[in-house]
Each structure stands twice: as C-alpha cells, then as structure tokens.
Amino acid sequence: MGLYPEIEPYDSGMLDVGDGNRVHWEVCGNPHGKPALMLHGGPGSGCDAGFRRYCDPAAYRIVLLDQRGCGRSTPHAGAYDTDMSVNTTAHLLVDLELLRRHLGIERWLVWGVSWGSVLGLRYAQTHPWAVSELVLAAVATGSNAEVALLTRGLGRIFPEAFERFLAELPEGERDGNLAAAYNRLIESPDPAVRARAARAWTDWETATIPAPPRSVARFEDPVFRTGFARTVTHYWGNDHFLGAGNHEGVVLRDAHLLGGVPATLVQGSLDFGNLLGTAWRLHHAWPGSELVVVDEVGHTMGAPGVVEALVAATDRYARRRPAPGR
Numbered sequence: 001m002g003l004y005p006e007i008e009p010y011d012s013g014m015l016d017v018g019d020g021n022r023v024h025w026e027v028c029g030n031p032h033g034k035p036a037l038m039l040h041g042g043p044g045s046g047c048d049a050g051f052r053r054y055c056d057p058a059a060y061r062i063v064l065l066d067q068r069g070c071g072r073s074t075p076h077a078g079a080y081d082t083d084m085s086v087n088t089t090a091h092l093l094v095d096l097e098l099l100r101r102h103l104g105i106e107r108w109l110v111w112g113v114s115w116g117s118v119l120g121l122r123y124a125q126t127h128p129w130a131v132s133e134l135v136l137a138a139v140a141t142g143s144n145a146e147v148a149l150l151t152r153g154l155g156r157i158f159p160e161a162f163e164r165f166l167a168e169l170p171e172g173e174r175d176g177n178l179a180a181a182y183n184r185l186i187e188s189p190d191p192a193v194r195a196r197a198a199r200a201w202t203d204w205e206t207a208t209i210p211a212p213p214r215s216v217a218r219f220e221d222p223v224f225r226t227g228f229a230r231t232v233t234h235y236w237g238n239d240h241f242l243g244a245g246n247h248e249g250v251v252l253r254d255a256h257l258l259g260g261v262p263a264t265l266v267q268g269s270l271d272f273g274n275l276l277g278t279a280w281r282l283h284h285a286w287p288g289s290e291l292v293v294v295d296e297v298g299h300t301m302g303a304p305g306v307v308e309a310l311v312a313a314t315d316r317y318a319r320r321r322p323a324p325g326r
Contacts, residue, residue, distance in 0.1 A: 003053035003307055009064075015102055017068070017095045019086035024072035025065040025099055029057035034132075034318055035108035036060045037096070039067075039116030041138070044231030046071025050302070054111060054135075054310050059318040063108065065099060067092055067119075069231055077234075078227030080194070084187075084234050088241040089142075093123055100130060109317055111135045111310075113301045114274060118142040118240065118251060121282075125257040133317045134263035137301040137310055138271060139279040142240035143249030146278060151178040151236070154208045154272060161207035168200035180237030186230045195222065198229040208272055209299045252278075255285035262320070263289040264313035266306055268297030 009026035016022050029052075038051040047064040055062050068087045069077035076082060096119075100108065109132050112120035117136040124131040140146060155162030166174050173181035185197035202219040219225045235241065242250040263286065267279040276293065283291040290313075294305035301310065 003050075003311065004055070004057055005053070006049060007052050007057050009052075014072075014074070015065075015095075015099055017091075017098055019091070020075065020083070021068050021086065021091075021095075022074050023065055023068060023095055023099070025063065025103075027061060027063050027103065028052050029055065029060045029062040031061060033057075033059050033061040035103075035105045036062050036314065037100075037108045037110050038062065038064045039110065039112035039120050040071075041112075041114030041116050042070065042228060042231060043067060043115045043119075043235050044070045044077060044228040045115075046073075054301075054307075055109075055314045056318055060109075060314070061105075063099070063103065063105075065095075068095065070227055076223065076227050077231045078223035078225075080189075080191070084230070087231065087234065088238075089119065089122060089235075090241060092119055093126060096123055097127065097130070106130075107132045109133045109135065109314070111314070112137075114138040114140055114299070115142075115235075121251045121258070122242070124261050125251070125254050128257065128261060131261055133320065134258075134261055135266075135310060135313045135317070136263065137266045137306060138274050138299050139265050139267055139282065140274040141249040141251040141278055141282060142242055143252065143278075144239060145249070146274065147177075147179055147236045147240075149275065150208070151204075157272070158208050161204060165200060165204040168197060177237055179233045183230070183233035183237040186226070186233055194226060198222075198226040201229040201233065252282055252285060255282060258286050259288065261288070262317070264292060264309070264317075265289060266292045266294065266301075266309045266313070268299065268303065268306060269293055269295045270297060271299045274299065 007028050009028040012026035014022040036055050040047045046066045051064050066073040110120040117139045169181050182201050202225050265279050283289050292309045297303045
C-alpha cells in the first residue's frame, strides 16, 4: 500500500487572515468526502503536491494550506520587511479556524508532520470540537528540550558540522539559545549577514537531518532558504510561542486534553530530528492513541514503512464516523 496517485486541486484561494497576511489554500479529492487538513513542517516549509497523496481522494476532501510567511502565502518570510511579530503559534491557530469556517467544515481529521504535528496537537488541545482524528509523523511537541537537542545536543554526534555551525556566531553568542542567536543574525539589517546565517543554519539542518534530494534542493533558492531559516529560528528561539516554562513541553503537559481524540503516531526509530522518546511519552500520556514505530527510518514521511503506516491510518479513519460533538 503506497501513496495514492497524483491529483490536482479542484478549488484554491488566498484567505485574508489579517495583519496584512494572506494564506494560500487548496482543496482536492471528493468535495463531499470526509474533511482532512494537511499541516506541513518547518515551521516555514510550505506544502507541496505530495501532501495530497496520503488520503484516499475518493473518501476525503483534502485541504492543504501554506502557513503564514511560506509557500504561496504572502508576505513571504524571505522578504526582510515582512513582520514576523504576527507569525506565532497563536496566529496560526486562528488561521486554521478561519479556514475551517471559510470552507464550511464542521470537523476535520488533522494530519501533520514534524512542526505540523506540534501545530496539530496544540490545535486539537485548544479546539477539540473541530478535530475528529489526528495522524502525525516525525512527531514533535515543541519543547525547549527538543530544540536544545537539535541545536546543541546533536553536536556530539556531528562534531565537524557543529563546529561550522558555531563558527558563524559571534563568540559571545555561542553559549545560550543557539536558535535565538541565529535569529538575531537573520534579522540583521545587513543582507550579507542574513545570507550567511541562513546558509549556515540550513547546512546544519541538512547535516543532522538527512532529507531527500528534492527537499535539500529547495535550500538552493535564496528566498526559500532565508524564509525557512528565519521562521524556524523565530519559533525555536521563542519557546515555539507556547508560553514560558516550555522546557519539558506545554503540549506534553496538556496531553490529557487529547483523551477523546483518536490518533495514530508514526515514528522512525532513527529519527534524530524528533527522538522516539518524545512520541513514546506522548503516546503513554494519551489514552486512545496508537504509536507505530518504523525501524531503521529517520526523520521522513516518505520512507517505506512510514508511508504505509500513514496511508493505513487515513484509510481506517475514513470509515470512522465519530459521535456528535467528538
């Protein structure tokens, strides 16, 4: 059981969500099918056509959106004058609700990968009436401990890449929150400083989290590279905008709020980006969740075993009809 065939959207648009932002959305599949919302990672990656293929197009009304500042949404975070103060988790949660109402959807399955799993989890915790099920891959919870692992902890595993990563920072910036330090560089008024910092950040990501060639190739686009690095460091350097005291994770702390939402968590056993322990802890704090571990797979949603688990989950939930109110 692999991905469903490639399809094209039958509807799309730009939704004005306020603060000068317009988010791009598209819908494909069955107009009368079960609604499913696809949330991309990053933050700042944007959606691509592959996201349309994880749900049966005969059974689902599949909704994709590019979150604020990325993909086809405007303004793009790669532009220096884009206001990042109005790009936070709280803003994105409001955007999801605006889109749901715009499309006339009562409840939808929420599918998310990596950062998309953080956003999907927080959305389900704060808007449980709008979420029928969750299907999450490369699971993260947005804790500061996860950020510390990704920016500093992996330095012990990739020492040469880490040395290059630190070298871009002024000496006085190398001991604290590395994401916040990089974000200060990427917000520099000097375009040369911004460009070097964005390149160094994405070089570190590709060194520690192997990605398919197509994903790596996107980093050769300077607008994408700058927008991605700017958005990731903006979120990682500010507690993912989940509030103070986020070391072990606000999302994990509030896992009890997910008790009535069925879910499938799909995790590679060799995922350095989001360690298996995070998904394991979330699963054990979440009655009714299912954890599928795929051996010898890293941080990807397209690997053999991961694809099959994700498609099997959406196929199973396509036949589920939740009780009113849940």
